[in-house]
Amino acid sequence: MRVNSQHRFVSHDGTELFFQRWQASAPGAEKKAVLLFHRGHEHSGRMAHLVDELDLPDFDVYAWDARGHGQSPGERGDAPSFSACVEDIEHFTRHLQHAFGVPIENMAIVAQSVGAVLAATWVHDYAPKIRALCLASPAFDIKLYVPFARPGLTLMHKLRGNFFITSYVKSGMLTHDKERAAAYDTDPQIARAISVRMLLGLYEASDRIVASSQDIHVPTQVLSSGSDFVVQRKPQFAFYQRLPHPLKEFHTLPGFYHDTLGEKDRAIAVRKIQRFITQCFSVPYVAPDVLNADRIGSGCALAEELSTPLPTGSLRDRYWKMAKGNLKFGSRFSAGLKIGEDTGYDSGSTLDFVYRNQPESRGFLGRLMDKQYLNAIGWRGIRVRKTLIERLLQKYAKRLAEQGKPLRMLDIASGHGRYILDAVASFAQRPASILLRDYSDINVAAGQKLIAERGLTDIAQFVHGDAFNTESLASIDPRVTLAVVSGLYELFNDNDLLRRSLTGLQQAVEQGGYLVYTCQIWHPQQEFIARALTSHRQGDAWVMRMRSQAEMDALVEQAGFRKVDQCIDEFGIFTVAVAQKL
Structure with missing residues (x-):
């Protein structure tokens, strides 16, 4: 017999979410777990029947109530x-690792x-190192049946x-059944209503994930219901x-029908899942x-394609x-566009304008034009990134x-340094030292001015430095306890450059210290x-190769850090991720 217990965990914003646990009836030598995630409108109790039906006696089973569902607030x-x-x-799985000792590698x-x-x-x-992902009738495209329902809901949500x-x-x-x-x-406990922001968020996430599922590096099984009245099947296969x-x-x-795991003949589906999980855990x-x-793969191929000039005179050209x-032409009127045209749209000067x-x-x-430019989704994302960096810097400074x-900080490519200095202003206590570096004379001068304006000249300095010079980074003394690389690695496609930088950082960071790093996925x-924007690198085209989170984490891990x-x-x-030096 399995023992059922009810629990709560604290998520990222302090909200306590409900979950259930069913202990393994025949526990093995190591902890293993199956995590169940319910349909929209429902709750963990609607999946409780799977605990026994899956017939995995050496696995603990956990099922949550998503916020706004079941017993969660x-x-x-x-x-x-x-x-x-x-x-x-992400916080649920971290809680299971810490509270119940289940390694992420042993989760399905x-x-x-x-x-x-x-x-x-x-x-x-988040690129978690889980063992298996089983998706039943994923709602990548809900059938709304009303013509133009999605654009209509989008417009109404804006209004x-x-x-x-x-x-x-x-x-x-x-x-x-x-x-x-x-x-x-x-x-x-069934909630028949759904908010429009959640529905539209579901659509937007689905479009993104289906289009870039090549960045999911996990054994995956997709079960598609053949007579599904609720969701479209085409994007499920495109995802696969x-x-x-x-x-x-x-x-x-x-x-x-749509409730794949609650169908009358669900034993057919459940046996497939049980077999898939068992095989994934057999090695x-x-x-x-x-x-x-x-050097190889879809991301590399796309960056190569975007680097190739279009045929002269073609419609796209x-x-x-x-x-x-x-x-x-717009740069004659817009200060933001002029900064981009003069210094590059990926320059420290452009980012400082975006931050302002x-x-x-x-x-x-x-x-x-400035207002419209600043409202571009990429710049909005960068401002959110700044907020997330500040949040994590506060968290790990406190830790x-x-x-x-001692809190000794380092940023290897600071731009003007605004995001670091803004974060420091919110710390409970001043750092012991702050070392900001950048290759650009413009950025160094602007950063030194900001340091003086903030009254931090006694603990902070801004110097010239090459973020990819292993020896220069390794020679930093004393070693730092909190290092930052923000918005830099995204600008360079070559992983060897990142390896050189990360190798130097590994030597610059004290044992047990932390590295905050960003990625554009x-x-x-x-x-x-x-095709349209220029880079700070001598006016070249700004061709970005997207890195999966799995790739970025692997490079950081290779250098001797562990993501936390x-x-x-x-x-x-x-x-924005944080890794600790091993």
């Missing part, structure tokens, strides 16, 4: 954002519908703000096709081989030349203080940036 069917729920999964995920999209997004964005819609789905559309359908109709891991499966279940965990993704010309986030042009037209260690305007924390902006563009 929040308005029913709502959350601050879809990405907040994804981050909840079984998720259904909206829960499957949450789980897939988490695996894509009205958040509001709720009631699901059209009846229990008879979910399952042939009459008993389960009746339970759905009478369950007081792009998965890079050799251990992947796609199963169509003829006649199944030791093997980390994905992504260290050479700069004319279009992008016109786009570049428009930016050049104020129209600075003289004329009305220029201020209007070092609790450990009785996706961007909706990748071609626009490559991570967060991501709500758009899914920029991640």
Whole structure:
């Protein structure tokens, strides 16, 4: 007999979320776990039948109630954002590691519908080293049936703000199991409404994850219901096709309705999941081989394509030349565009303008252009990244203080240093030292001015430094306890450059010290940036190669660090992670 217990864990924003645990009935030598993620509108109790049906006696089983569902707090069917729920999964799995001793490498995920999209997004964005991912009827594209429903909801959300819609789905559309359908109709914890921000967030995350599932490096099984009235099946197969891991499966279940794991004949689906998980655990965990993704693979191929000039005179060539010309012309009026054109759109000066986030042009037209420019999704993401960096710097500065260690900070490519100095201003106590470095004379001068303005000249200095010079970084003395690399590695496609930098950082950071690093895992305007924007590197095109989080983490790990924390902006563009020197 399995022992069931009920628990709560504290998530990223202090919210306590509910989950259940069923202890293994035949525990083995090492802890193993299956994590269950329920459909939208439902809760953990609706998946409890799988605990015995999966027939995995040596696995603990955990099932949560997502915020706004079941016994977890929040308005029913709502959350601050879809990405907040994804981050909840990250904190849930961390809690299971610390509270119950389950290694992340010994976790398998079984998720259904909206829960499957949450789980897939988490695996894509956070690159956890889990053993298996089983997705039942993932809700990558919900059938709304009303023409133009999605753009209409998007417009209404912009005009009205958040509001709720009631699901059209009846229990008879979910399952042939009459008993389960009746339970759905009478369950007081079923939330029939969903907020529009969650629904639109689900769509946006789904589009992104389906288009970039090549960055999910986990054995994955997809179960697709053959007679699903609720979600489209086409994106489920598109998601599956792009998965890079050799251990992947796609199963169509003829006649199944949307509640795949609650169907009358669900034993067919459950046996497939049980067999897949058992086989994935029959061999030791093997980390994905992504260290050479700069030289081979889909991301490398796309960057190469964007680096290749278009045929002269072609329609696309004319279009992008016109786009570049428009930016050049706009720089006569817009201060933001002029900084980008003069110093590069990836320069420290451009980033400082983005951080200031104020129209600075003289004329009305220029201020209007500045406002539109600053509202671009990439710049909004960068400002969120700044906030996330500050949050993590505060957290780990406090942790070092609790450990009785001095706070010696280093940023190897600071730009103007604004985000570091803004973070320091919020610390409970001043750092022992702050060393800011940059290769650019403009950035060093601007940073030195900021240090003087903030009254930090007694503890802070800004010097010239090459972020990719191993020996220069390794010679930093005394060794630092909190190092930062923000927005730098995203600008360079070559992993050997990163290895040189990380090797130097490994020597610059004290044993047990922390490294805060950023990554850009996706961007909706990748071609626009490559074809229309110039880089700080002598006016070259700004061609970005997206790195998966798995690739970035592998490079950091190769250098002698271990990732201990991570967060991501709500758009899914920029991640900020923390690793500790081993």
